[in-house]
Amino acid sequence: MLELSPAALSTAGVAVLAAVTVTSGGYFMIKVATAKVPATPFQTSFFRAGHAHAGVFVILGLVCLLLTEATGLTGGWAWLARTGVLCAAILMPAGFFLSAVGRGRERPNRLVILLPVGAVLLVAGLLTLGVGLLTA
Template sequence: MLELSDPARITAGIVLLTIVGIESGGLFMLKVLRGRVATTDLQKSFYRAGHAHAGVLVILGLLCVLLAEATNLTGFAHWLAATGVLCAAILMPAGFFFSAMGAGRTSPNRAVVLLPVGAVVLGAGVVTLAVGLLLT
């Protein structure tokens, strides 16, 4: 049986609860795609991308929480390996959603900066975890 540290167990439990939020975002996406919510092409694309990134990154993030427990990483490196992808799961969807908000928006606003920031955090998290797994 896999034994998780208390922080990993609590993090995984909280993250599993966020799936309900992602699920409700799916209902919003159905309204958008069925034309029940007035959106521009940019908004449709960005909302779809935000929803997809949230779902995929949360699942990958849960896996990273588990895999980080199998490393000898400590301190910030362990935190980054375990939760970097989960941080990206907040930053990247937020970049898609917030940068497309506003009636009739046809180009992203300044919140689009969250996308490359999230991509850097994602990369840092997975590389740290990979190195931790390879060196353990």
């Protein structure tokens, strides 16, 4: 049986609880798709992208968390490998959703900056974990 470190256990618990927000995002998407929430085509596409990224990245983040336990990474490197993708799972969907809010919006607002910030954490976490696995 795989034994998880205390850091991995607490991070996994938070991630699983945070996955509930993906469910609420799905409910919101149903309202957008059925026109109960008015949205421009731009908003609809950004809301869909935010919801999809959230779901995929939470699952990928949990896998990365488990795989980090198989590495010899410590300190900040272990943190980055364990949580980089999970941070991206928050930042990137937030960038999609928050940059598209507002009646009749046709273009993203300044919060679109969360997308590249999240992408940097995603790539950094994946690279760190990949190197950690190859050197374990």
